Amino acid sequence: MRLLSQWLNDGHMQQVGTGQAQSPAVDQGGSAAIDVAHLVKVYKTTRAVDDISFRIARGSITGLLGGNGAGKTTTIAMIMGLVLPTSGSVEVLGARIPEQRYDVLGRMNFESPYVDMPMRLTVRQNLTIFGRLYAVQHLRERIDQLADDLDLKEFLDRSNGKLSAGQKTRVALAKALINEPDLLLLDEPTASLDPDTADWVRQHLETYRKTHNATILLASHNMLEVERLCDRVIIMKRGKIEDDDSPERIMARYNRDTLEEVFLDVARGRLREGAPEGTP
């Protein structure tokens, strides 16, 4: 039975007899959407994520900021269960990741520049397949609704490979929203988009959060985007959390007018004003 359980759950043994609720081993509200404690990821000799801890409240939008190699993508991948931590723990919607990830995967979704939708399939075919994978009821109506919301109608029957970058991003967003997730993980959601499309995507995310009380965690290099969208910003550098607060308070602390200036201060190791000694 243990072997069967392992086959069914991609090698992670469901813990039994711990006294904790099993399936669904997730809370239905109240606690944090994401609870990360002392998370470490070491790739051979590289410490990609170095003992980070944070909790993300339900219904919030949090930005994960940092330069290339700061550990943002690895952190998000560990939250999703696609990368195994070296140590530390992750809980998502009350489920331990990766052990109980199948209890909550249907309530999550993600978008990342590291993945694509199948190019030869039409937008409608792609959304149909992902809708079925997420067991979306009334799928046809849901796809029509997403096509309306995200302005996909004119290319719904065009293959994904024939879309522009902006259209592809909207389709990827439609896929990420197909199951109306409680938790949305976004890695560079507006990368390579023109300002108009990027603004449009941001508006849509804001609306989605408000209408669904969804939690959004996004990694971005776009400081304006983070300033505008996020209630909270976690700044990472070399795998560690450098700062964690609301955008306004962080800018005030660094005595800067924009997050971009803060980002440069952090990236270049400038001391923030009023910060305790020994912190960057």
Added chain:
Amino acid sequence: MSELVSQHQHAISLQRINAMVLRYWYLLMSSWPRLLELVYWPALQIITWGFLQNYISQASGFFAKAGGTLIGAVILWDILFRGQLGFSISFLEEMWARNLGNLMMSPLKPIEFLLSLMIMSLIRLAIGVIPMTLLALFFFGFNFYAIGLPLIAFFCNLIFTSWSVGVFASGLVLRNGLGAESIVWTLMFAVMPLACIYYPVEVLPAWLQAVAWTLPPTYVFEGMRSLLIDHVFRADLMVWALAINAILFAASFAIFLALLQSAKRNGSLLGGGE
């Protein structure tokens, strides 16, 4: 989350398997070169080997007596080889499309993913092998289906082996990225000399015979020769093949899961590149 999503997340889901089969079906139907490729090589194989069989049966009393062993072996080998390719190519499509991250983040479980690849392997095999058998009948008068019920035993054993190899090869690609793609195309050829497709096991040196008998296809090809030459169905050979297949199948799944875990430790699931 709204009531939009049904809550059955724990068991194996036929709906998710069906979704994946549909995904590959859409892909196949959207690309005529993919469809043509499925038929092209098997057709060339059977025509080439069929004429060779015709030629040597004129020159050799043995082959005249053992009519169809060569053509039968070619078709059975194609079931083994194309079965594995049908499985592995569907898997590679996900790597080529950089779609694996989307799938791994969805509620699709590895076992469901593998089951969908097995179903696709059967579909792709049918598209390739059925025309092949019809060509064998039309050009060379060899009725593959006249083998009758033993054909089911041959087919099941070969397809199980092909899936085991497919699962193992896919695990290697999953762990090592597309740099390991060539393994998918060549791994089955390592089985070829030992499986004794075109010659009896006795041809091999004694120590190699022991190795050959650890491979389920060896039993199938011996069984086929016994049936076509001596007109005897060797059920014992099929039972042995099935038993070894069960072990191989379980081992390949276990290895796949171990490689998946390794890919997650290594962080290669999101990239999937070289």
